[in-house]
Amino acid sequence: MTVAFDPAEKFQAYAHPERLVSTAWLEAHLGTPGLVVVESDEDVLLYETGHIPGAVKVDWHTELNDPVVRDYVDGAGFARLMSAKGIARDTTVVIYGDRSNWWASYALWVFTLFGHADVRLLDGGRDRWVAEGRPLTTEAPAPIAVDYPVVERDDHGVRAFKEDVLAHFGKPLIDVRSLEEYTGERTHMPSYPQEGALRGGHIPTAASVPWSRAANDDGTFRSADELSAIYRDEAGIDDADDVVTYCRIGERSSHTWFVLAHLLGVPRVRNYDGSWTEWGSAVRVPIAVGAEPGAAPGR
């Protein structure tokens, strides 16, 4: 059972308009059978301070990540999680979150690894919902557990590993971090260790397109034309390309992954979730510093 799509005009110009809903649409559809709203934030307490009525929380750190290995939960773990949140395999899931939907995009990407078919983002995320004065509650929902099949995670389609990136030189790579992180300046914060990476810089040949360029000030996505100008005209991404995005731990690059895959319709886009915390600490991988992308290393 799929809930009807949001017919908002803005979305129709995107490659996959069915992947977005507006705040107005969501408020009008709260409580619709077959729809589950999920909040996924960076701040682990934000949901508890007030959330969209009926929304369940999915925490990236404690629920989507494996507690031991740096990886995601497996098929059985994901099925348990979905079941507990009241999500069935054919449920329409709308995800929203703080920070312009960074973690919401990340959660949507993880849902994609398990092939959950109908998963959408709330355009503008939590901030827009709050700014528009739409309802919030601290009342915890009590989802009724449902059956969710154990589906093995498929890491081939939208996920890239370090080895994939090493074999990717010559094809587009997008670094979505801030310019300071890209150039490598941000390794020596005064008297404070850099978080999680031993070297600064970027993966050679990567184009710098900070994630925030895809978002308006209110957290909504830029229009299809604006996105096309940024990623096709400026960054030179071709519709036939095989693109890899990365950031620091994979959340901001999920945002850009969503833009490329669902809003622009680039057919093959993978998110390198190991991102800079892996690459910047790995032994003998090539690194470029400064504002230039740098040359592909010889094989």
Add this chain to the structure above:
Amino acid sequence: MTDLPAPLAEIRDDFLSFGERDRLQLLLEFSNELPALPERYREHPELLERVEECQSPVYLFVEVSPEGRVDVHATAPAEAPTTRGFASILVQGLSGLNAAAVLAVPDDFPLQLGLTAAVSPLRLNGMSGMLWRIKRQVGEKSAA
């Protein structure tokens, strides 16, 4: 492990007496209890130090009285409740101590609250950044 000053030890023991979910609830209570900035700092934002280690805009200011009593003030936005909670723990746990006691607080205090599984390392780094900056200000202001 250095002994913690009594107020911090009490806070740590409170956290550790709970299971993981309730620890987050306690952190939320701390977040709600972060005292408002005194009037004199609200009008003088230049006196406040930004905690760069936090992704959210967190500012703090430390006072050391001539007798060596420390008072910590902090502000963090409502939409960053975790960060507010950490700031509140430090404001409530350090204010009223003497400078030497604050300087002796172990740098790994944030890791002693039993939150490492529930809160991402980046967040806990933010709290370490706050503690480090408070100690630095106390050092500077008590040396003068």
